[in-house]
Amino acid sequence: xxxxxxxxxxxxxxxxxxxxxxxxxxxxxxxxxxxxxxxxxxxxxxxxxxxxxxxxxxxxxxxxxxxxxxxxxxxxxxxxxxxxxxxxxxxxxxxx
Numbered sequence: 001x002x003x004x005x006x007x008x009x010x011x012x013x014x015x016x017x018x019x020x021x022x023x024x025x026x027x028x029x030x031x032x033x034x035x036x037x038x039x040x041x042x043x044x045x046x047x048x049x050x051x052x053x054x055x056x057x058x059x060x061x062x063x064x065x066x067x068x069x070x071x072x073x074x075x076x077x078x079x080x081x082x083x084x085x086x087x088x089x090x091x092x093x094x095x096x
Contacts, residue, residue: 001026007039008052024048026055 006021014020023042030036036051 001028004056005037005039006054006056007037007041007048007050021054026053 003026005024005026007024009018009020009022024039025042027038027040027047030038030049033049033051036049037053039048039050039053040046041048
């Protein structure tokens, strides 16, 4: 819900040379139509039902933790522990 989408504008609704895809936000799946989605159209500020939707979140990559990041974090924690700057209560409450 609330994800940015591109949805198809059908031939009946658009001009001959108009854009075939419009921008909007995903609302929900349609209760009344099979395999259709309810989307909010940015341009008209109205709800629209479309059967062809591209979800933009598929192209956003999630950041990953590399082995280098894990090693740097471990070295930093060991250094602060050896120097005596770490709180014991903080270490006990943290999962392994």
